[in-house]
Amino acid sequence: MIDLRSDTVTRPTAAMYAAMTSADLGDDVLGDDPTVHRLQERVADLLGKDEALFVPSGTMANQIALASQTRPGQQVILEADGHIYHYEGGAPAALAGVQLTLIRGAGGSLTWEQVEAALSPDDVHFPEPALVCLENTHNRAGGRILPQNRVVDVGRGARSRGLRVHLDGARLWNAHVATDTPLNELCEPADTVSVCFSKALGAPVGSCLAGDRATMARARWWRKRLGGGMRQSGLLAAACLHALDHHLERLAEDHAHARRVARDLDNPLLSVDHPVDTNIVMVDVAASGTGAQLVDHLAERGILVLALGERRVRLIPNLGVNAEDMDAVLDALNSYQGA
Numbered sequence: 001m002i003d004l005r006s007d008t009v010t011r012p013t014a015a016m017y018a019a020m021t022s023a024d025l026g027d028d029v030l031g032d033d034p035t036v037h038r039l040q041e042r043v044a045d046l047l048g049k050d051e052a053l054f055v056p057s058g059t060m061a062n063q064i065a066l067a068s069q070t071r072p073g074q075q076v077i078l079e080a081d082g083h084i085y086h087y088e089g090g091a092p093a094a095l096a097g098v099q100l101t102l103i104r105g106a107g108g109s110l111t112w113e114q115v116e117a118a119l120s121p122d123d124v125h126f127p128e129p130a131l132v133c134l135e136n137t138h139n140r141a142g143g144r145i146l147p148q149n150r151v152v153d154v155g156r157g158a159r160s161r162g163l164r165v166h167l168d169g170a171r172l173w174n175a176h177v178a179t180d181t182p183l184n185e186l187c188e189p190a191d192t193v194s195v196c197f198s199k200a201l202g203a204p205v206g207s208c209l210a211g212d213r214a215t216m217a218r219a220r221w222w223r224k225r226l227g228g229g230m231r232q233s234g235l236l237a238a239a240c241l242h243a244l245d246h247h248l249e250r251l252a253e254d255h256a257h258a259r260r261v262a263r264d265l266d267n268p269l270l271s272v273d274h275p276v277d278t279n280i281v282m283v284d285v286a287a288s289g290t291g292a293q294l295v296d297h298l299a300e301r302g303i304l305v306l307a308l309g310e311r312r313v314r315l316i317p318n319l320g321v322n323a324e325d326m327d328a329v330l331d332a333l334n335s336y337q338g339a
Contacts, residue, residue, distance in 0.1 A: 002325045003304045007279060007318040010202040016242045023238035027231050035234030039241050047193050048184030049210035053219050054237055055228045058170045061194035061209040063091045065166045068218040072097030074130035075120050080104045081140035083168055084133055099127045108138025109146045112157035132158050135168040137175050143280030145175045155189025165189060170196040174278040177251040200251055201243035202319040205236045254279040257317035257326045264330050269338045281315045288338030301332040
């Protein structure tokens with residue numbers, strides 16, 4: 001099977017397994033796993049933050065960021081198609097107790113003017129503004145890269161109003177490789193940043209949250225409260241370190257595969273209605289049939305994809321596919337005949 005459902009479906013390579021089985025281990029909850037320390041120090045350095053904290057998932061990283069920087073009842077602003085809103089199980093309300101304000105941004109990107117207009121007034125009838133969340137790259141927008149000038153503007157504006165900024169950077173690696181912009185530059189406007197190793201980089205488990213020391217001290221407490229403290233987790237951290245060493249620059253291959261789908265799709269019943277910045281392609285089947293029918297058509301030909309909504313299908317080239325696989329994907333897309 002050619003699996004394009006997500007970049008989370010990859011399996012560890014033989015070299016990654018070897019790195020895992022040879023890792024130095026300790027008890028991370030007690031603070032003495034040396035491999036976890038190495039990963040956290042490396043991520044903090046890459047992202048330009050004081051400290052980083054290893055956690056099981058991107059959702060946990062994001063929710064720790066929200067809970068560590070807000071109080072229940074405060075306002076959190078984010079783009080209307082953001083992962084934190086759509087795919088994290090209602091956690092902002094259930095865990096941090098915050099009120100979300102959603103703003104529709106072009107290509108998943110917000111301007112400071114949009115954010116400022118959405119801030120609650122200084123009035124006891126309204127929630128107190130506390131945090132702005134950005135997502136780079138933006139999943140539901142098709143892996144779009146946020147314009148860095150807008151990120152900088154939002155960061156500057158937020159600081160001027162006493163607000164903090166969290167960057168959901170689950171696929172920030174892709175933005176880094178696609179634009180050749182240093183990771184610390186992409187992260188500079190944000191107070192906290194989450195990054196994921198089990199998406200684009202092909203590790204089996206793991207994310208990090210990075211930020212200033214005071215916030216990360218609070219984050220460590222929230223990690224424990226949420227059950228995210230793992231013991232000999234250096235086994236997993238070793239996979240993440242291997243991914244940083246060996247799978248980061250190769251993301252350009254995934255980007256090339258995605259651009260090829262958009263370029264060579266030759267079927268009047270299908271379209272790609274967004275710029276392909278990185279590794280995500282959204283195929284629109286509005287001309288005929290439904291997303292579910294296209295999913296079935298591809299599955300019959302040994303290709304797995306996900307339907308996002310009634311008429312949209314997502315394809316994500318990843319570590320587990322090659323150029324020959326993408327030949328088969330294009331042949332299958334171009335042979336689709338609708339309902």
